[in-house]
Amino acid sequence: MENPFVFDRPNNVSIEQFIKFYIKENIYTKFLESTRNILLIGVRGSGKTSTLRYYSFPIQYANPEVSNKFDVVGIHIPSKHPLFSKREYLLYENNNKKSVVVEHFLCINIISCICETFIESSANLDLTKEIEELILKNLSFILESDFPQNTSLFKSIKLFLNKEANASQRKLNNENFESFIDFSFSFNNTVIPFLEQLKNIPKLKGSHFSLFFDDIQDLGKIHQEIINSWISYRDNKLFSFKVATADIKPSFITSTGGVILEGHDFVKIDLTKRLYNKDSxxxxxxxxxxxxxxxxxxxxxxxxxxxxxxxxxxxxxxxxxxxxxxxxxxxxxxxxxxxxxxxxxxxxxxxxxxxxxxxxxxxxxxxxxxxxxxxxxxxxxxxxxxxxxxxxxxxxxxxxxxxxxxxxx
Incomplete structure (x- = not known):
């Protein structure tokens, strides 16, 4: 018989096995299933990644205990993604230029993770060819770009993102910042319009999108400040952020020098506060x-x-x-x-x-x-x-x- 106490990284476990072994902590459920911004603090191995993966769309859809599978759509965004390791922003001394470059690749990574999520579970969306064509047509108009044809919606967008990432890297490495900034992505001009277009999919018409940033302590200072700036947005109808960190004292500074406030901009769940006696x-x-x-x-x-x-x-x-x-x-x-x-x-x-x-x-x-x-x-x-x-x-x-x-x- 297989050892029942085997422990593996949550992302290495199949969806079926994950659902089978996962223990849901009901004390945090109302926050993690909400449309609020959440900061989840805990040391490595305390269950941050497992918690975020449990509330991600592929797990929620496959879980028979979840009835409203499209109310909150969780997108897991691991910080060890290759796009997060881009270092082109270090070519510039000007902090504003650095911030523009970092936000560009952050946006590519977010949309890429959304595409990967739905590529794995596109059959669950009941997509029609007409809806796919409508979304690609609208995105082509908004972004002034062409998308690959003769492939599925999310694979087409993913190919476009790969091309954009390569083109951006070449421009930056050739010190062609002016050409880059003309078409650089920001959260407002790229991610939000993309999420809005997903609402054309009937099953996602009433959905709220939760963006799960995992192990944010592995990101650079500028990355964290930009994400904090997004967290400071007041309108949470369309999207929210669930951010996990192993940093016991994370930075709350935004890219403009402001700060995000607990209870106002986000709710903090501190896994390190759990005591260890028999009644804890x-x-x-x-x-x-x-x-x-x-x-x-x-x-x-x-x-x-x-x-x-x-x-x-x-x-x-x-x-x-x-x-x-x-x-x-x-x-x-x-x-x-x-x-x-x-x-x-x-x-x-x-x-x-x-x-x-x-x-x-x-x-x-x-x-x-x-x-x-x-x-x-x-x-x-x-x-x-x-x-x-x-x-x-x-x-x-x-x-x-x-x-x-x-x-x-």
């Missing part, structure tokens, strides 16, 4: 992740039974937490709210490990709570040790059925 939001989510994989693997065990904790380890942890509680009472003689419990949750385990005899055996990292704690709120860090413990137990066991991972594994 992440702990409950982690238990759901393990439980679902046990069900998929047809392992008839609860999470706590499958990952039992060493009795001696439990006794040691309890002693560490009790010492932490005494220290907390000294530190907070007049505690407010959950100060005592928060201190115990944060330092109890650390006190246990710090005060162990230096000659004692290496402690066993057993039990679900311990795995949650050492994962530091990162699902990848949770699944990786379980994966290897499962493999070791399978190698040690004569049975094909693994019912639990012993605490001494």
């Amino acid at each position: 939001e992440f702990s409950k989510f982690a238990k759901d992740v393990i439980a679902k994989r046990l069900v998929i693997a047809k392992i008839d065990s609860s999470v706590d039974d499958f990952l039992p904790e060493s009795k001696n380890f439990r006794i040691g942890l309890d002693e560490g937490r009790e010492k932490a509680r005494e220290k907390a009472k000294e530190k907070y003689p007049n505690p407010k709210g959950t100060q005592i419990n928060d201190y115990v949750a944060k330092y109890g385990r650390a006190i246990y490990f710090r005060e162990r005899n230096s000659k004692a055996n290496i402690p066993v990292y057993s039990g679900f709570e311990t795995l949650v704690d050492i994962s530091t709120g990162v699902i990848r860090n949770l699944l990786t040790p379980v994966y290897f413990m499962y493999e070791k137990q399978r190698a040690n066991s004569s049975s094909d059925s693994i019912k639990l991972i012993p605490s001494n594994i």
Whole structure:
């Protein structure tokens, strides 16, 4: 049987497998399904890419649990796309010229990702030849360009974008900026008209387009400032941005020197705020992740039974937490709210490990709570040790059925 705790990059997993394994965090659903601009903050492996991919159009359309598949159309835009690595803007010292070049390639990348999304799922749109011809005719008029014929709508636009990217690069490398700027793309003159033309497709007539920028911390400073400028737009009827970053303190500066404001221009979802004690939001989510994989693997065990904790380890942890509680009472003689419990949750385990005899055996990292704690709120860090413990137990066991991972594994 395949190891049910295997972890791969979300974009490497098939749509069917992704839907099968993904655990939806309902606490964020109303924001991620909304037409608001969202900033999703979390360290690598915390589930940012998985979250964005789940709400992307191909996944939502294939998911039987989603009823209104065209209300919000999510477009996943990875920041490691080749077009984002273009460095022609570095040829110029003038910041205005740099900004024009960066926005041009950003727009090409956005439209390219939209095309890739619909090329994969064009059959779901029920496109007719008449509608395709109408959209290409309108875009040809707006952009003053010709589009390849005898191919599908989105493949034609993608070919045009490839040609435009190559032509732009040649102009910039030949220091022909004046020729380039005459036909350079901006969000207002290219992306918005393109999204408006998609409304000619009957199934997209009432759709809102969510543009998902993933791992924006990998982009340059100018790129981020331009995207922030787009986020500052007040009209969210047609489109919105869902931006994911591993930067704990991202920049909110726009390309004009202004700033975007939390609560006004965007809603922030901070995955790093999830605490790691047994009653925390992440702990409950982690238990759901393990439980679902046990069900998929047809392992008839609860999470706590499958990952039992060493009795001696439990006794040691309890002693560490009790010492932490005494220290907390000294530190907070007049505690407010959950100060005592928060201190115990944060330092109890650390006190246990710090005060162990230096000659004692290496402690066993057993039990679900311990795995949650050492994962530091990162699902990848949770699944990786379980994966290897499962493999070791399978190698040690004569049975094909693994019912639990012993605490001494």
